[in-house]
Amino acid sequence: MERISTGIIELDAKLDGGYPEGKVILVTGTPGAGKSIFGLHFLYKACQDGKKCNLIATEEPPDDIFIQAEMLGLNLRPYVDNKQLEVERIFESRTETTKQADQYGYGFEGTQENILDKVKSVPDDTDVVVIDNIGVFALNLSVKEFRDQIDTINSVLVKKGISTLIVMDETAYEITHRLAEYSVYGSLRLMMKENPYTGKRERYIDIPKMRCTDISLDLFVFDITSEGIKLK
Numbered sequence: 001m002e003r004i005s006t007g008i009i010e011l012d013a014k015l016d017g018g019y020p021e022g023k024v025i026l027v028t029g030t031p032g033a034g035k036s037i038f039g040l041h042f043l044y045k046a047c048q049d050g051k052k053c054n055l056i057a058t059e060e061p062p063d064d065i066f067i068q069a070e071m072l073g074l075n076l077r078p079y080v081d082n083k084q085l086e087v088e089r090i091f092e093s094r095t096e097t098t099k100q101a102d103q104y105g106y107g108f109e110g111t112q113e114n115i116l117d118k119v120k121s122v123p124d125d126t127d128v129v130v131i132d133n134i135g136v137f138a139l140n141l142s143v144k145e146f147r148d149q150i151d152t153i154n155s156v157l158v159k160k161g162i163s164t165l166i167v168m169d170e171t172a173y174e175i176t177h178r179l180a181e182y183s184v185y186g187s188l189r190l191m192m193k194e195n196p197y198t199g200k201r202e203r204y205i206d207i208p209k210m211r212c213t214d215i216s217l218d219l220f221v222f223d224i225t226s227e228g229i230k231l232k
């Protein structure tokens with residue numbers, strides 16, 4: 001099976017060389033656990049390797065994302081300028097519709113951007129997609145609707161052969177009974193917890209699932225530094 005770099009050298013080593021190529025990987029975790037930064041590493045390395053990338057940003061304005069990336073030495077702006085990286089600005093359209101709904105007094109149902117349409121409209125020659133965060137689309141769906149939607153998103157992307165990282169916040173993930181994890185090819189869970197020996201809080205990665213990959217059941221400790229994510 002072909003592999004695509006996660007953008008984090010030490011993580012590639014734990015995954016037989018990287019994420020399985022052309023598949024969908026889910027990253028879940030609590031607030032501030034490092035989910036978006038995982039996505040930034042993946043995008044940056046793919047851009048460096050000349051791949052065509054697409055970021056679907058539902059949670060933060062892209063400018064904030066670029067500032068955070070730059071602070072970690074992952075400058076994505078040149079790749080936006082040379083059109084290697086397309087950014088779908090769902091965040092602005094989502095919040096703008098909410099403002100209009102408030103202003104003109106119509107219902108908030110209209111604020112639901114269709115994530116599936118966005119995914120379908122990603123050009124077929126795209127190599128890498130990052131969706132951060134899909135959780136916002138889970139909140140007003142029934143569990144069945146959500147499962148159908150995530151399965152469809154998964155199959156549309158796999159058919160296009162796109163290596164995808166889907167970020168999902170822990171709350172939406174729990175509300176939807178962790179169903180997203182069954183559809184996807186692999187999943188990473190990021191968490192922070194206290195080390196019982198030192199009493200200090202540490203960041204951990206759990207890899208509960210990675211098909212076709214010999215994964216360790218151990219949790220890996222990592223740090224976020226000015227150079228991004230470093231596994232210890």
Ligand SMILES: Nc1ncnc2c1ncn2[C@@H]1O[C@H](COP(=O)(O)OP(=O)(O)OP(=O)(O)O)[C@@H](O)[C@H]1O
Binds near residue numbers: 031032036225
């Ligand atoms: N330059 C840096 N040096 C050290 N740590 C940093 C640096 N930049 C960011 N961080 C850490 O990364 C965390 C944010 O990571 P990230 O944005 O990936 O989290 P997230 O899981 O996406 O959070 P959310 O659920 O809010 O979107 C910050 O809370 C901070 O602790």
Ligand SMILES: [Mg+2]
Binds near residue numbers: 035037059132
């Ligand atoms: Mg985030």
